[in-house]
Amino acid sequence: MPVAEREAMIPARPYFYRLSPPTGHHELAWLEFRALTGDRADETAPSGEPTGVERLAWARVGVDVQxxxxxxxxxxxxxxAEDLEGLLRAAEKLHLRRERFRIRVRKSGRLDAPATQEIERRVADTITGRPDLSRPAVELVALGRPEGWLLGELVSRSERGWLGHEQRPRQYSSALPPRIARAMVNLVAVPGDTIIDLCCGVGTVLGEAASLGIQAVGIDHNPTVVEHARTNLCHHGWSAPVAAADGRDVRGRFDGAVLDLPYGVSSPRVDRVCHALVERALQVARLVAVVTTEDMRELMEGFGAEMIGVAALTKGNLTRRVHWAHGMLSET
Ligand SMILES: C[S@@+](CC[C@H](N)C(=O)[O-])C[C@H]1O[C@@H](n2cnc3c(N)ncnc32)[C@H](O)[C@@H]1O
Structure with a gap:
């Protein structure tokens, strides 16, 4: 059968994921994809910096991406198929039967509403069963890209719950954007886990964790900031214990640890404190995500960490790196 128009013959990675990282975030998006799918095969990483173009990644498993x-x-x-006509022919051959289905068309580049509806209608014509546009039981996605067209059955869609979390009474110039905080939480925990943020600031990571059903504990040595974290959590109806303390003194066992190190002040004393915080995070957790302007790979490996991945996060002239590693409590 020509590759140009084939029914999917159970490829090694039969699930496709649409990723939409803003400029500068694509490496972190890829780490999050690996965390959620458990896919460790670096060779499938989409390459290059996206410029507003959606990216596609393939996995062996289909997981909930809410x-x-x-x-x-x-x-x-x-x-x-290589083009839409080919996809329609391939879809015909599948003899799909679906009840209460809806078709969604996704295409890179511009496609106006009538053209979208026309494609939806033509894909729908290849399916036996009743469509239901308002409360579908099944959604099919026709995805058009320069490389060709795909037809897929939706497994899950993200909730974009982080949108709106920036609205909070207490802001902080060094706070993480909620989206980055959420991705970091996803690197180290799943719902039901417990994590610690050793430098919690105004509670961005704690809030994202709480909103995902992950219990989080926050520590910051600045009592004013700790008060602000409590105010922000309360504002969104989230609860997480937050204490004014030195993160280097943290004890306990956690599924994950997140560490957003102070940046902008570089001195041997601050560096020593930061390095000690990294070491402590690695000692108390199974999985650790550290974000900082420095490349901490060597330091973390020197503490005995097994690195899983590093993602550069760029914004203007500022580059930070998210370091993802197994901590000392890891069983792998
Ligand atoms: C980059 S900010 C973290 C911002 C936080 N992720 C947020 O979104 O609000 C770094 C924080 O580390 C805290 N910090 C610095 N040294 C610390 C230490 N030894 N123990 C605990 N917190 C510390 C600072 O007070 C600051 O709030």
Whole structure:
């Protein structure tokens, strides 16, 4: 059968994920994809910096992406072709039967509403069963890209719950954007886990964790900031214990640790404190995510961490790195 228009023949990675990282975030989006899908195969990483173009990543498994910060949809591949006509022919051959289905068309580049509806109608014509546009039981996604067209069945879609979390009474110039905080939480925990943020600031990570059903504990050595974290959590109806303390003194065992290190002040004393915080995070958790302007790979490996990945996060002239590693409590 020509590759140009084939029914999907159960490829090694039959699930496709649509990723929508803003400029400068694509490496973190990829780490999040690996965390959610458990896919460790670096060779499938989309390459290059996206410029507003959606990206596609493939995995062996289809997982729930509701909690994702950067993945928008997960679909199971049904058919693929080089162009739309080929896809329609491949879809015909599948003899799909679906009740209460809806078709969604996603296409890179511009497509006006009548053209979208026309494609939806033509894809729908290949399916036996009743469409239901308002409360569908099944959604099929026709995805058009310069490389070709895909037809997939939706497995799950993200909720974009982080949108709106920036609205809070207490702001902080060094606070993480909620989307980055959410991705970092996803690197180290799943719902039901407990995590610690050793430098919690005004509570961005704590809030994202709480909103995902992850218990979080926050520590910051600045009592004013701790008060602000409590105010922000309360504002959104989230609860998380927050204490004014030195993160270097943290004890206990956690599923994950997140560490957003202070930046902008560089001195041997601050560096020593930061390094000690990293070491402590690694000692108390199974999985650790550290964000900082420095490249901390060597330091973390020197503390015995097994690195899983590093993502550069760029904004203007500022580059920060998210370091993702197994901590000392990891069983792997
Ligand atoms: C980059 S900010 C964290 C911002 C936080 N992620 C947020 O979104 O609000 C770094 C924080 O580390 C705290 N900090 C610095 N040294 C600390 C230490 N030894 N123990 C605990 N917190 C510390 C600072 O007070 C500051 O709030």
């Amino acid at each position: 909690r994702a910060a950067y993945i928008t949809e997960c679909c199971r591949l049904l058919a693929e």
